[in-house]
Structures are given as C-alpha cells and as structure tokens.
Amino acid sequence: MKRIESVKNSFVKKMKQLYQRKHREKEGLFLAEGFHLVEEAFNANIRIDQFIVQEGTNLPSRIPFSGFELTIVSKEVMKELSSTETPQGIIAVCHLPEEEKITIEKGKKYLLVDGVQDPGNVGTLIRTADAVGLQAVLLGSGTVDPYNEKVIRASQGSLFHLPVIKGDIGEWMKTLQAKGIPIFGTAIEKGTSYTAIERQKEFALIVGNEGRGVNKEWLNKSDQIIYVPIYGNAESLNVSVATGILLYHLNDVR
Amino acid sequence: MKRIESVKNSFVKKMKQLYQRKHREKEGLFLAEGFHLVEEAFNANIRIDQFIVQEGTNLPSRIPFSGFELTIVSKEVMKELSSTETPQGIIAVCHLPEEEKITIEKGKKYLLVDGVQDPGNVGTLIRTADAVGLQAVLLGSGTVDPYNEKVIRASQGSLFHLPVIKGDIGEWMKTLQAKGIPIFGTAIEKGTSYTAIERQKEFALIVGNEGRGVNKEWLNKSDQIIYVPIYGNAESLNVSVATGILLYHLNDVR
Numbered sequence: 001m002k003r004i005e006s007v008k009n010s011f012v013k014k015m016k017q018l019y020q021r022k023h024r025e026k027e028g029l030f031l032a033e034g035f036h037l038v039e040e041a042f043n044a045n046i047r048i049d050q051f052i053v054q055e056g057t058n059l060p061s062r063i064p065f066s067g068f069e070l071t072i073v074s075k076e077v078m079k080e081l082s083s084t085e086t087p088q089g090i091i092a093v094c095h096l097p098e099e100e101k102i103t104i105e106k107g108k109k110y111l112l113v114d115g116v117q118d119p120g121n122v123g124t125l126i127r128t129a130d131a132v133g134l135q136a137v138l139l140g141s142g143t144v145d146p147y148n149e150k151v152i153r154a155s156q157g158s159l160f161h162l163p164v165i166k167g168d169i170g171e172w173m174k175t176l177q178a179k180g181i182p183i184f185g186t187a188i189e190k191g192t193s194y195t196a197i198e199r200q201k202e203f204a205l206i207v208g209n210e211g212r213g214v215n216k217e218w219l220n221k222s223d224q225i226i227y228v229p230i231y232g233n234a235e236s237l238n239v240s241v242a243t244g245i246l247l248y249h250l251n252d253v254r
Numbered sequence: 255m256k257r258i259e260s261v262k263n264s265f266v267k268k269m270k271q272l273y274q275r276k277h278r279e280k281e282g283l284f285l286a287e288g289f290h291l292v293e294e295a296f297n298a299n300i301r302i303d304q305f306i307v308q309e310g311t312n313l314p315s316r317i318p319f320s321g322f323e324l325t326i327v328s329k330e331v332m333k334e335l336s337s338t339e340t341p342q343g344i345i346a347v348c349h350l351p352e353e354e355k356i357t358i359e360k361g362k363k364y365l366l367v368d369g370v371q372d373p374g375n376v377g378t379l380i381r382t383a384d385a386v387g388l389q390a391v392l393l394g395s396g397t398v399d400p401y402n403e404k405v406i407r408a409s410q411g412s413l414f415h416l417p418v419i420k421g422d423i424g425e426w427m428k429t430l431q432a433k434g435i436p437i438f439g440t441a442i443e444k445g446t447s448y449t450a451i452e453r454q455k456e457f458a459l460i461v462g463n464e465g466r467g468v469n470k471e472w473l474n475k476s477d478q479i480i481y482v483p484i485y486g487n488a489e490s491l492n493v494s495v496a497t498g499i500l501l502y503h504l505n506d507v508r
Contacts, residue, residue, distance in 0.1 A: 120374060124492045133486035154492075161487040231507055232387035233415040237498065238378045238408075244495035245502045253485055 003055075003072045007080040011071065015052070015081055015093065021145045028096050030147040033083060035060060038092045040157030047095035054078040057089035083149040096147060100163050104175045108135035109251065110204040112169050114214050115142030116239060122146065123154020124240035125207070130158035132247045137162065140169035142209070169206065173221055176204045185214050185222030186246065194226045194245070199252035207243045210236065257309075257326045261334040265325065269306070269335055269347065275399045282350050284401040287337060289314060292346045294411030301349035308332040311343035337403040350401060354417045358429045362389035363505065364458040366423050368468050369396030370493060376400065377408020378494035379461070384412035386501045391416065394423035396463070423460065427475055430458045439468050439476030440500065448480045448499070453506035461497045464490065 004011055015031065017023035024030050029049060032041045042048065042063050050069035054077075059065050078087050104110070111129045116122050122144050129137045144151060146164045176183055183204045184197070206222065208214035219225055228242045237245075258265055269285065271277035278284050283303060286295045296302065296317050304323035308331075313319050332341050358364070365383045370376050376398050383391045398405060400418045430437055437458045438451070460476065462468035473479055482496045491499075 124495060127488050127492060128495050130486045131482075131484045131488035131491050156489065158488050228385075228502065230385045231505065232384045234381050234385035234412050235410065237385050238381060238494065240492065241378060241382050241494055241498035244491065244499050248482065248499045251485065 001070045001072060004077050005074040007077055009077070012077055012080055015091075018093075019083065019149060021148070024096060024145070024147055030094055030096055030152075031083075031149060032092045032094055032152060033090070033149065034088045034153075035090060037152060037157055038090050039063060040160050041092050041094050044157075044160035046092075046097065046160055049093040049095055052078070052081060052091040052093065054087065054089035059090070083153075100165055102136050102163050102165060104172070104179055104181070105135065106179055106181065107202050108181075109200075109202060110134060110136055110138065110172075110176070110181075111243070111247070112138045112140060112172060112204055112206040112218075113143050114140045114169055114206055114208040114218060115212065116207070116209055117142070117144050119144045119148045119150035120154045121238070121240050123151040123156075123159070125243055126151070126155040126162075126164055127158040128240065128244045128247060130155075130161045132251050133253075134162065134247070137164045138169065138172050139164065139166050169215070169218055170221075172204070173218065177221075182223045183221070184246075184250065185219040185225045186227060186242070187213050187219055187225050188227045189225075190219075191225040191227040193229050194249050195229070197224070197226055197250065200250050201252050203250050205243070205246055205250065207239055207246075210239050255324045255326060258331050259328040261331055263331070266331055266334055269345075272347075273337065273403060275402070278350060278399070278401055284348055284350055284406075285337075285403060286346045286348055286406060287344070287403065288342045288407075289344060291406060291411055292344055293317060294414050295346050295348055298414035300346075300351065300414055303347040303349055306332070306335060306345040306347065308341065308343035313344070337407075354419055356390050356417050356419060358426070358433055358435070359389065360433055360435065361456050362435075363454075363456060364388060364390055364392065364426075364430070364435075365497070365501070366392045366394060366426060366458055366460040366472075367397050368394045368423055368460055368462040368472060369466065370461070370463055371396070371398050373398045373402045373404035374408045375492070375494050377405040377410075377413070379497055380405070380409040380416075380418055381412040382494065382498045382501060384409075384415045386505050387507075388416065388501070391418045392423065392426050393418065393420050423469070423472055426458070427472065431475075431477075436477045437475070438500070438504065439473040439479045440481060440496070441467050441473055441479050442481045443479075444473075445479040445481035447483050448503050449483070451478070451480055451504065454504050455506050457504050459497070459500055459504065461493055461500075464493050
C-alpha cells in the first residue's frame with residue numbers, strides 16, 4: 001500500500017494519461033471510477049491492476065480489497081485523478097481485456113455502430129444492447145473507444161456484460177449474411193417504418209452517426225432499411241433513443 | 255453594432271452569468287448557441303434581444319440579421335462566452351418566454367418529468383416528446399431548468415417546438431384525471447410490462463429520476479404502472495431510452 005499526497009507525483013501523471021486512448025493502448029490499462037463501476041468490473045472478472053482510494057473512503061465489503069494493491073491518495077489527488085465533478089473516492093485501474101474474437105452465431109442478435117463519436121451515446125447504446133440481451137456490439141471505424149471514461153460511465157457497467165468489439169462493419173456484414181442473419185440498416189431515405197417490420201428471432205441492426213447517418217455502402221448491402229417515424233416537429237431522434245425503440249421492437253423474446 | 259475584444263468587458267461577464275438559472279430569471283434572458291439553435295429560436299418567434307457574433311463568422315442568409323442588434327466579438331471573447339469546446343461563432347441572447355398556461359385537452363398526449371436532474375436527459379426527453387407529437391411536457395419540481403444550455407443543446411431545438419412548462423405534477427394529475435385522460439406511471443415494482451398495454455388515443459406518461467424513480471405519491475395516483483422489461487444483464491435503461499420506447503409504444507397514430 002502506498003500513499004500519495006502530491007498531485008505532482010509521477011503516478012498521478014501516468015494515471016491521468018489513461019484518459020487518452022493512445023496511452024490506454026500503450027499501457028494496456030483503463031480506469032473504472034466510482035463504486036458501481038468498480039464492482040461491475042470486479043464481478044465481470046476484469047483483471048484489476050490496483051485500486052486508487054481516497055483516504056477516509058468507506059470500502060464496500062463486497063470486494064476483497066485486501067487481495068489487491070491499494071494506493072491511498074489525498075482528497076486533492078483524487079480530485080486531480082477523477083473524471084467526475086464529485087468523486088466517490090475510488091478508481092479501479094484495470095487491464096484492457098484481450099482483443100475478443102467472437103463467432104457470429106445463428107439465432108443471435110447484434111448491434112453494429114458506425115461512426116458514433118459521442119461517448120455518452122455510445123455508452124447508452126451498449127447499455128441498451130445489454131438490456132435487450134444482444135449477443136455482442138461491434139464498434140466500426142470512427143466510433144469512440146469503448147474504454148473512454150464517458151463511455152464506461154454511460155454504459156453503467158454494461159461494457160463488462162457483453163462483448164463490445166472494435167472491428168470492420170463490412171467484414172461482419174459478410175459473415176452475418178453468410179449465416180443468413182437479416183441485417184437492418186437505418187436511414188430515412190428509402191426506408192420502411194419499423195412499425196411494418198415483424199419481430200425477429202435473429203438480426204443485426206446498424207446504427208450511425210446522427211449527422212452523417214450510416215455509411216451508404218453498408219446501407220446498400222443491408223437486407224432492409226428501416227427508420228423510426230417522426231410524428232411531431234423534431235427533425236430526428238437521438239441515436240440512442242431511436243436504437244432503443246428499434247431494438248425493443250425487433251427483439252422477438254417469445 | 256458594438257465590438258468587444260476583451261474578455262474582461264462587463265458585457266461578457268453579464269452574458270456568462272446567464273449560465274446560472276437565478277441570473278436567467280433575474281434578467282429574463284437565456285442563450286441559444288450555434289447556427290441550428292439560433293435558427294430554431296428565430297423560427298419559433300422567440301423574442302431575440304441581440305446576436306453575439308464572432309468576427310469573420312459567415313451569417314446564414316435565412317435570418318434577417320440586419321433587423322437585430324449585433325455584438326461583434328473577438329475569437330477569445332467567443333471562446334469565453336461559449337458553452338461548447340468548438341464554438342460556431344454565434345449566440346442568440348433570447349428573452350425567456352412568458353410563463354405558459356396551457357389547457358389540458360381531451361384526446362391529447364402529455365409527458366410529465368419528475369425530478370430528472372441530468373440536462374442531457376431532459377433535453378433528449380423534450381426532443382423525443384416533440385418527435386412523438388405530444389401536446390406538452392411538464393417539468394415537475396427537482397427537474398433541471400429547461401433553459402440550461404445543455405438542455406437546450408440536447409433538445410436540438412425541440413424546446414422551441416412545444417410547450418415545456420415548469421409546474422406541479424400533482425396539480426396536473428388532478429386535471430388529467432378530471433378529464434378522464436389515463437395516466438401511466440413508470441416503475442418496475444407493481445408494474446406491468448408495456449408490451450401488455452394497448453396503444454392510446456390520449457395519455458399522460460410520468461417518468462422519473464434514474465436513481466429514485468417516480469415519486470411514490472404520483473405512482474399511487476396513476477391509473478396504471480408500466481415498465482420496460484430487461485432481457486439481458488443491464489440493471490436498467492437510460493431514462494431517455496426507456497421513455498422513447500414507452501412513448502412510441504403508447505402513441506396511437508392511427
């Protein structure tokens with residue numbers, strides 16, 4: 001157990017660098033902050049390097065902290081390290097999981113995310129995919145890194161519940177189609193209202209950036225293009241909201 | 255037309271205070287930033303006090319700027335005034351609308367928001383209510399002010415499309431029930447899955463804070479309590495996502 005009281009300590013600097021993707025990848029580490037996320041990471045068997053704990057923080061008994069390296073920090077250091085305005089006083093320094101290879105299976109459901117940059121939206125998409133019980137989420141190029149602290153926070157731990165994989169949407173589509181799993185692209189143009197679509201025992205849904213939408217190439221290769229109709233005066237829906245509506249509609253749970 | 259080049263100018267200080275609710279209410283003003291929101295405010299006949307424009311910004315021809323007071327500011331001043339990391343160079347200083355009194359009508363649909371603090375969620379709720387074509391949104395006590403800059407941004411202009419009213423949820427419920435409009439509270443406990451609920455020609459939906467949920471008193475007085483089932487491992491859905499699913503399900507557009 002070490003103690004750190006100065007924000008100028010090199011450990012503090014090193015940990016803060018983990019808010020940048022390149023440093024996360026170089027070090028193979030990421031940060032999960034707050035009681036809920038720390039517990040979710042622990043329960044999901046994420047390899048934890050150490051815990052950073054603010055002095056005086058009451059540690060929850062559900063995690064056997066004694067088996068881990070602890071770094072005790074002052075309130076000032078925690079404030080410096082934290083990505084939130086009101087730190088809860090605990091951060092888990094976690095090892096990035098090995099690149100997962102998953103096999104696409106018949107009878108399963110997938111979400112493909114094309115170029116969504118907003119970390120809150122991506123975290124919420126992962127949380128929604130988890131709630132619906134999808135098999136995996138694929139993040140295509142141009143989508144924010146899932147180990148970004150805002151993605152982790154918005155996912156509310158769902159990032160640790162199901163495979164969230166960085167990959168090539170085109171490659172996944174080929175495999176999905178080879179297996180005969182229907183792919184639904186999302187766009188208003190040339191689209192069918194989701195209300196006209198039957199529930200599906202297996203499917204993949206592709207959602208895109210709110211501004212640009214889903215890449216035309218993926219739309220052209222989709223089996224069907226669907227959208228959520230607007231009945232009022234909004235120009236569009238938030239991508240997480242639209243995805244929630246589509247996933248809950250498509251998802252055949254009978 | 256005046257020019258301001260110093261961030262220490264008293265005008266800059268006064269404008270920045272509008273990021274606080276108490277100053278918005280004292281001055282009767284709020285800020286709408288960026289081309290899209292400025293245009294939405296203009297189109298919605300929001301009374302515009304003046305525009306603040308960064309020097310060199312290309313003004314869209316769709317707004318007759320010549321009819322308004324313009325304050326031209328340096329890049330540094332705009333950066334100081336802006337609530338975004340990459341300012342678009344335009345802010346409309348708008349008058350807060352008069353307190354709207356709306357009459358609750360048979361055959362219409364309403365969203366009641368109980369104690370939701372997160373401005374991004376409240377903005378997204380307003381945007382979704384607008385997309386569904388609801389009649390009005392009521393923000394009960396404990397809910398963030400709709401003229402908070404993050405609410406305005408997340409609402410994507412929908413705040414200017416339909417009445418968004420601060421009020422007392424208990425009072426609204428009395429009026430809704432006197433008119434025979436069914437009220438759906440949201441909670442997992444004692445709730446019915448939304449999938450078992452018919453589409454509705456008129457309704458009010460009450461949604462609450464993600465942590466605390468909807469006030470028990472309002473739940474007890476609701477005609478029915480509904481929820482969105484979780485099929486996977488997430489503990490819950492984001493409130494905006496759950497609300498989107500419920501509103502699109504309940505909304506009978508036939």
